[in-house]
Amino acid sequence: MTERKRKIRTDFRKNHQGRVRRGDLTRDFLKENLADDQVKEERVSGKGDLTRRRTVVGHDAETSEAGFAVQPQADAATMPGRVLSVHGLASVVQAPDGRIFQCSTRGVLKSLSTDLRHVVVAGDQVIFAQSGPEEGVIERVEPRRTIVCRTSRNRQHVLVSNVDQLLIVTSAAEPALKPNLIDRLIVEAERMQIPPIICINKVDLVDPADLQPLAGVFGQMGYEVLLLSATQGLGVDRLRRLVKGKESVVAGQSGVGKSSLLNLIEPGLQLKVGRVSTENEKGRHTTTVAKLIPLEAGGYVVDTPGIRQFQLWDVVPEEVAGYYRDLRPYVSQCRFANCTHQHESDCAVKDAVADGRLDVRRYESFCHLFAGDEA
Ligand SMILES: Nc1nc2c(ncn2[C@@H]2O[C@H](COP(=O)(O)OP(=O)(O)OP(=O)(O)O)[C@@H](O)[C@H]2O)c(=O)[nH]1
Numbered sequence: 001m002t003e004r005k006r007k008i009r010t011d012f013r014k015n016h017q018g019r020v021r022r023g024d025l026t027r028d029f030l031k032e033n034l035a036d037d038q039v040k041e042e043r044v045s046g047k048g049d050l051t052r053r054r055t056v057v058g059h060d061a062e063t064s065e066a067g068f069a070v071q072p073q074a075d076a077a078t079m080p081g082r083v084l085s086v087h088g089l090a091s092v093v094q095a096p097d098g099r100i101f102q103c104s105t106r107g108v109l110k111s112l113s114t115d116l117r118h119v120v121v122a123g124d125q126v127i128f129a130q131s132g133p134e135e136g137v138i139e140r141v142e143p144r145r146t147i148v149c150r151t152s153r154n155r156q157h158v159l160v161s162n163v164d165q166l167l168i169v170t171s172a173a174e175p176a177l178k179p180n181l182i183d184r185l186i187v188e189a190e191r192m193q194i195p196p197i198i199c200i201n202k203v204d205l206v207d208p209a210d211l212q213p214l215a216g217v218f219g220q221m222g223y224e225v226l227l228l229s230a231t232q233g234l235g236v237d238r239l240r241r242l243v244k245g246k247e248s249v250v251a252g253q254s255g256v257g258k259s260s261l262l263n264l265i266e267p268g269l270q271l272k273v274g275r276v277s278t279e280n281e282k283g284r285h286t287t288t289v290a291k292l293i294p295l296e297a298g299g300y301v302v303d304t305p306g307i308r309q310f311q312l313w314d315v316v317p318e319e320v321a322g323y324y325r326d327l328r329p330y331v332s333q334c335r336f337a338n339c340t341h342q343h344e345s346d347c348a349v350k351d352a353v354a355d356g357r358l359d360v361r362r363y364e365s366f367c368h369l370f371a372g373d374e375a
């Protein structure tokens, strides 16, 4: 082992061990995470049973300021399509057969919203009438199942719709693992009712066994956790299977390996992603123009600089506990109905931390978020 690698491992252990309650991780769990890639079983340590709940957060909420419709003209041939991106009043729409159409939006439809940017967004399922070989007119926007929003001046801007999952990409080292940032992004996912997939990349830089406690805590809450290495190709098959046929939004700080992973899922994707970034930098909507990038195996990824960092919402402190799945069950048992779980007596949350039913690190990260600290 090189000196550098040894140092990374020691630092990792110093920073993360003892701060996370040892989750009960089975051989099966690690196998599931690493089997695709034939990781040797000797590297696996950890005993006990892990009951992995795979409850997915419901994501069929009708988020409907969409769903506008006007009757299509009787003589026009209409077809369904998916909006890949929106540039001002023009939308790029993909038909089911893969053909791409530049579409405008019917005037009546536009007048139905006070905020033009809400009428059509990337991700929308639409019905459009073909008006030329590669042109069309959007007649109808179907109700949105899920939305990713940004709030500014108390107004909600929908950035992308019909998202199936949020890929939270983080790295085991370089940059150092930030479990609190994962928690924060999970809060965003819970709030939007979009299931998160926690991707811990660069596991080649640490001993994967060191990640077990943390991965175990997330796994026990029912979240999907992937241990990955883009450089060694670990876990990539599983990631590829999970994104197939889905619309996935990618989030995570700079340098964790998002582009490297995307490029492994589909060679050439990084190139397309790169192009999107440059386009956006020049454009008016510098950081937030979302674009769906179709995957050859089916599905889309949305990898947009402004969404990557995910500083989209102002977190309301009182709401945070409701988005911590592990903490939520205790909240109603606190003595005070408006308990903040910080300094109150007879707090069921603090009791749960004290007797080990609730992970200490998760509770501490909750307190940081509650206080409005940056993750
Ligand atoms: N050791 C190791 N290095 C990796 C791995 N994945 C990516 N890297 C390296 O990490 C650096 C950053 O990777 P990127 O894919 O550009 O990261 P990113 O998240 O897309 O970064 P931004 O574009 O800044 O958001 C590159 O030098 C990669 O070679 C990995 O699994 N292991």
Ligand SMILES: [Zn+2]
Binding pocket: 331, 334, 335, 339, 340, 341, 342, 344, 346, 347, 348, 349, 350
């Ligand atoms: Zn309490």
